[in-house]
Amino acid sequence: MATLKDVAQRASVPMLTAFEALNNGHALDPEIRQRVLQTADQLNYSLKITQNDIADLAGVAKGTVSYALNNSSLIKPATRQKVLDAAQVLGYHLNITARNLRTNRAGVIGYSWHVADDPSRMNNLLDRFIYRVTAAAEKRNHHMLTFLQPQENADRVYENLISISRVDGFIISDVSYNDPRLARLSAMGAPFAAFGGMYLPAPDFAFADVDSKSGVKMVVNHLLDQGHERIGLLTRHPGMPFGDAREAGYHEAMSAVGIDVPKDWIAYTLNVLTDAAAAAQQLMSAKHPPTAILCTNDLMAFGAKSYLDGVGMRIPQDVALTGYDDDPTSEFLGITSVRQPIDEIAEMLFDILLGEINGEPCAERQVIFYPELVVRQSTEFPR
Amino acid sequence: MATLKDVAQRASVPMLTAFEALNNGHALDPEIRQRVLQTADQLNYSLKITQNDIADLAGVAKGTVSYALNNSSLIKPATRQKVLDAAQVLGYHLNITARNLRTNRAGVIGYSWHVADDPSRMNNLLDRFIYRVTAAAEKRNHHMLTFLQPQENADRVYENLISISRVDGFIISDVSYNDPRLARLSAMGAPFAAFGGMYLPAPDFAFADVDSKSGVKMVVNHLLDQGHERIGLLTRHPGMPFGDAREAGYHEAMSAVGIDVPKDWIAYTLNVLTDAAAAAQQLMSAKHPPTAILCTNDLMAFGAKSYLDGVGMRIPQDVALTGYDDDPTSEFLGITSVRQPIDEIAEMLFDILLGEINGEPCAERQVIFYPELVVRQSTEFPR
DNA sequence: ATCAGCTATTGAGACGTCTCAATATTGAAT
């Protein structure tokens, strides 16, 4: 294929002139411009600046250009500058696809933040999380590719993305017991790092997690401090690791102070407002109704509040209410909640993932963070 | 570089045997396996199946393999089958990076759904939208890359993604007047399609939009039907095209029935719950307070409801309330809203975008959809 | 049997980058 230099020589003009002519060239002698355009046409050349062109212009080998652009310490400063200048003048941009082919890297990380058409998986926390992950990725010269996972055989989608080299690895969240994705990715040797995992039995993969159990204990203790003893729990149906851990934290904290929890102080719900409201109703019709409702995420607290508002029960005078995850709406509604250090988690997780990808796993590839209690008016009414 | 065939020949085994040995090979004669592994080691070969290997196994040229895999009609069915079988046996996966380099396509579309750290841009509608866009992309063998745009010089980020060939084009939303992204992308000849744009003066780019003006008119007329005359408007500060259009729709509908709108029937707010609540309060303290509050998105309606609940005003008995965008929470709270055909828009937009990318723009590259009124109890109390 | 006119397959090269091994240049020490 013809190069810019070829065109320039054939048209008997300097390379830069040829470049100008092909680039926009309005400030150029029309005759010369015409000649260059014609020559390019003859040679079937279309302008696209590569490292080759930089090499031609700077008068060095193309290998040198690559080294210089990548700040290799091999290259003498003067040479590097010559190369950078030429690159600048020609408006060069790296072709990332070519680099990817050569280096066998995509520079892209996959994340599936939505399970197809399952509203109960909607989760503001994860929205904020993926936002932070994206920021972390971009800081490290990577990009995030988002994709959908079907309800069935989600692991196949992950497998495919890796095997076609679309992504170098994954950030995954919402890990379940016996998650087929974990099995598949491990079997393939595909790099990934999970948000969550400490509550799986013997996790052997890379993850960052927040100690939900101690988070819930903090909430229980706060309510106890306020003089509550009849504390109800509104939580998701058992079967997801972090949900179970939160429930376990509740039981442990209660039994630590010697409170027996009757069955009707616990209500299970989907992660959907209507269900949560119904569950709150159920809770309040217990034999000895709770004076405080501890919800294991904010959405449930919103559902509960909606029920309580509807029947005229005042928060916190009649019932105290707490959420979990510190959704911005919790602040607006004045609901006590638990904040997780999403930002740090995202950064850490990305570093862990890069370690996995580079085959040099971090020493600490399973990291646990601790949450923080945010007290608001929904619990500010001591008994 | 050595190929799988080379290894097989050197170790004097059939290709498939060599493959088995290198792949997992537990069902193989250990001695043979060892020999193959050793040979591979000598040749510095590591297993990675390419079209070349398929060609070797099927006994055809590598060009034939490429054609066959891409369902070219040039290839005889029998040959194609031979190729597919070989690909199957070897567990072949296309290397998408190599294809991209060769075809000069990324197969990736960029979308920035978050403006960095600006909570007032949080928007559930866009979350649902990007979900649908992703589905549309995957149906068409593309993927979505999500990235962050800074508050300043967002257009540079777009430019960069295109110029390094990371993406083929963009879906953009939240278009503003004199949006620098539009200017930049147009100047670069970068393909994009916008969600929104019909309310810009003389838009010359590809877009799909929903007629917000007529949506608001539907709401006003519905409220008029219910006997309301004092209808207040809660909307964002002027300056964004679709917000302004919604306000214009309100004015037109009101003046169409001869109602004079006093200034204090209109309150401007940020897209933030606390501000919306404050604005609702302001509205209700008008000289002749409205009997219905029309909000130009759902979040504002939630803020307004929160204020009304707090001061004990009943919905709809004391005040009617409407939202816009049909957030799932609106359904839960029973708030009348306006639904936009997000799904169809996403599909359409993607087709339009592909047209732009392929240099064969759709005949209809500016498409307008119409919204649908969803009546709920928040307006079901005729006067 | 030959040939024209198909259709099917082949083989080579290009996409733009990186990187290894080989060569050239430099500088310091003799």
Add this chain to the structure above:
DNA sequence: ATTCAATATTGAGACGTCTCAATAGCTGAT
């Protein structure tokens, strides 16, 4: 001046795919 050891640069080739131009194979008509 010469030599040796760094240091700097070069040049070629490979990554895996697609696609063009060239060749081979086939069919049916002469």
